[in-house]
Amino acid sequence: MQFLHSDIESLEKHYRTQLINSLSGFKSANLVATINSSGQTNLAVFTSVVHLGADPALYGFISRPNSVPRHTIENIKDTGFYTINHITAEIIEPAHQTSARYTRNESEFDSTGLTVEWHAAFAAPFVQQSRIQLGLEYRDSMRIDLNGTDLVIGELGFINIKDDVIGSDGYVDIEQAGSITVSGLDSYHSTRKLASFSYAKPGRKLQRIRVEK
């Protein structure tokens, strides 16, 4: 089945949104937690967190101007800090529920049953149920003029993670840590490792690495 540019443009709005959201491939599944200067916490599911570089350690995510998690970006600009918390299979339902349009005065922590956790070393709230918790400091926001969305960029300043999921080479076994992945707008998937491969060079056969696990 083929869709040309004119076919894509003429699709019904909801159908189109599901289709275009599905086609980029599997997505990261994270809860972004913030607090505003009045002490009100906020929590929102984001599936657009993307690695931008390791030195400095930068991650980005896409913020839509008129979308639900707008409180997130307001709080980030207000305080300068936010956290990224991996979603696990046990919390997919409350994680999805954070996408509802709660008012500014309602905390998605209270509404969904997810638990606020604080770490002394970082100035934003974490999700206690997440087994991979990252603290980010806001660095920049870039407007994408083509559709009015923003790429929000932060630098990694804090990691909380179990020792046993970090390999000797720095690889984090996020599957073992229970992290899951998202497709489209609403579908959650667990994973099963197929293989890890050695660094690729021309003319050299790939080796399977970390096969002991």
Add this chain to the structure above:
Amino acid sequence: MQFLHSDIESLEKHYRTQLINSLSGFKSANLVATINSSGQTNLAVFTSVVHLGADPALYGFISRPNSVPRHTIENIKDTGFYTINHITAEIIEPAHQTSARYTRNESEFDSTGLTVEWHAAFAAPFVQQSRIQLGLEYRDSMRIDLNGTDLVIGELGFINIKDDVIGSDGYVDIEQAGSITVSGLDSYHSTRKLASFSYAKPGRKLQRIRVEK
């Protein structure tokens, strides 16, 4: 185990790269295919393809100035077109091999055994083995000054996909289509659907949807 900002900054380079690449969560697994004005094809694995918006249908990916897939962005700017092809379990090894530093005059198609496929309606090469094939028209490139990378943005202009993986609501069952996901720099994972949830509203219990599959 906790890492503070100073701990992260002082990590050994390769360890740090693996660690930071792993922590964003699961990533999309795509092959970006291009051709230059001399007719030389190029193919490179990208794990940073991200959905930017559905109307217009925009996807972005991150291009590193000094990295291997630099030929990709040169060709995109040269011709204005490129394709995104989902990686399936059957082709994870040749897909990973495309990350080797081949010279400008070598096509990763020839070097890895992946097959060029052309569709009459689109002016860039596709990967025949991919079951989800997308054609993109280049729209913009935004420099991220914090680390010198570029967000390359394209508009979806062509889709080739089997009818039976598109639901009546536009959701594409990319798991059924065989698409896989990546963690860190080198690890490939298949998926198993846990649940799809209804659109979330405050005070309303989520329903599981598409349960017939």
